[in-house]
Amino acid sequence: MPSVHVNDVDIAYDDNNQESDGPPIMLVHGFPLDRRMWEPQIEALSDEFRIITPDLRGHGESQVTPGPYTMDLLADDLKGLLDALGIPKVVLGGFSMGGYVVFSFYRKYPERVNSLMLLDTRPQPDSEDAQKGREDMAQLAEREGASPIAERLIPRLLSPNTVANRQDVVDTVTTMITQCPVEGIAGDLRGMALRGDSSDLLPKINVPTLIIVGDQDAITPPAESHSMAAIIPNTKLVEVSDAGHISNLENPDEFNHAIHDFLHVH
Numbered sequence: 612m613p614s615v616h617v618n619d620v621d622i623a624y625d626d627n628n629q630e631s632d633g634p635p636i637m638l639v640h641g642f643p644l645d646r647r648m649w650e651p652q653i654e655a656l657s658d659e660f661r662i663i664t665p666d667l668r669g670h671g672e673s674q675v676t677p678g679p680y681t682m683d684l685l686a687d688d689l690k691g692l693l694d695a696l697g698i699p700k701v702v703l704g705g706f707s708m709g710g711y712v713v714f715s716f717y718r719k720y721p722e723r724v725n726s727l728m729l730l731d732t733r734p735q736p737d738s739e740d741a742q743k744g745r746e747d748m749a750q751l752a753e754r755e756g757a758s759p760i761a762e763r764l765i766p767r768l769l770s771p772n773t774v775a776n777r778q779d780v781v782d783t784v785t786t787m788i789t790q791c792p793v794e795g796i797a798g799d800l801r802g803m804a805l806r807g808d809s810s811d812l813l814p815k816i817n818v819p820t821l822i823i824v825g826d827q828d829a830i831t832p833p834a835e836s837h838s839m840a841a842i843i844p845n846t847k848l849v850e851v852s853d854a855g856h857i858s859n860l861e862n863p864d865e866f867n868h869a870i871h872d873f874l875h876v877h
Contacts, residue, residue: 612672617691618684623672624665624692627657633874634725635661635698637689641707641731641857642799643760643791644784645671648706651863652870660874663701665692667712669795678798682806686716693723702874704728704821707831707856708799714809717816726819728870731856733831734809734839742804749797760796761788770827770855780860813842820846821873823866825854847873 614623625646636656638649646664653662666673667685689712693701702725705713710732717724737745752760765781765788766774773780820843824836833850840848849869854861 614672615692615695617695618688620668620676620688621674622665622668622688622692624663625653626696627653627662627664628659629661631659631661633660634700634702635663636702636704636874637663637665637693638728639665639689639703639705639709639712640667640670641705641709642803643670643757643764643796644706644787645791647671647783647787648857648860652859652867655863655867656871656874659871663692663696663698665689667709667795669792669798671791675792675794676798678794679801679805680795680798681802682711682715683719684802685712686719689716690720690723699723700725702726702728704730704870705732706730706859707732708803711803711806711809714812715806718809718812721818724818726821726873727816728821728823728873729836729839730823731825731828731831731858733835734813735835736806736808737804745800745804749800752793752796752800756793757789757791757796761785764788767829768856770825770853770861772827772853773855773861777861780857783860784857810842813839814844816843818845819873819876821869822846822848823858823869824848824850825856825858825861826850826852827854828856828858830856 840846851858859866
């Protein structure tokens with residue numbers, strides 16, 4: 612497991628197919644998951660493309676630090692990783708909270724981005740009620756650990772069909788959540804509650820952009836992705852069928868096909 616010390620934290624990552632001639636791709640996981648969520652994409656795409664998958668601080672095999680983990684802080688960690696790897700520009704993709712980090716990264720470091728992939732995510736900040744819900748969940752994790760977080764999140768993260776019939780996906784997601792350090796869960800939640808509105812950034816995005824959303828995504832519904840696609844120039848939108856929020860695990864074939872086509876055009 613390689614790791615680098617950047618921005619006062621040890622960041623673990625995988626770096627597949629470093630010999631690829633194409634632009635490197637960095638995929639940023641969501642809350643409260645880790646880089647293992649990208650295994651179907653690495654399996655399908657890394658023969659052709661260089662794919663870098665970091666564990667954000669407080670997740671997977673990366674170092675745990677005190678929270679909150681603001682989106683700007685996580686974006687700075689990613690920049691430090693790219694600097695350490697000597698990579699000037701990437702195709703940058705972020706899932707859910709990872710998408711919030713991608714918005715922050717693009718605002719701060721647009722010159723480092725070749726193209727964007729916004730994956731089951733949204734630009735809007737939390738409402739006051741959502742911020743309170745984040746704090747309640749952070750305190751629940753600190754009191755009782757990660758297991759009740761998994762129990763609460765699984766029915767929202769996955770489609771009803773996946774929950775009922777895809778025990779392999781349920782187990783994969785449950786494992787990632789229950790193995791996430793409590794400090795990481797709380798750090799994410801409090802950091803997401805603090806994030807600003809990225810809506811003003813959308814019309815300023817001047818790189819090719821792929822938006823992917825599960826057609827049954829209950830957390831970032833398809834209508835929100837369509838709204839983003841109407842504002843961002845040079846955008847392609849793909850709805851993944853039979854998939855909830857974690858569309859890359861629920862229907863990896865369609866998800867991978869969308870990324871493959873996008874990378875070949877851009």
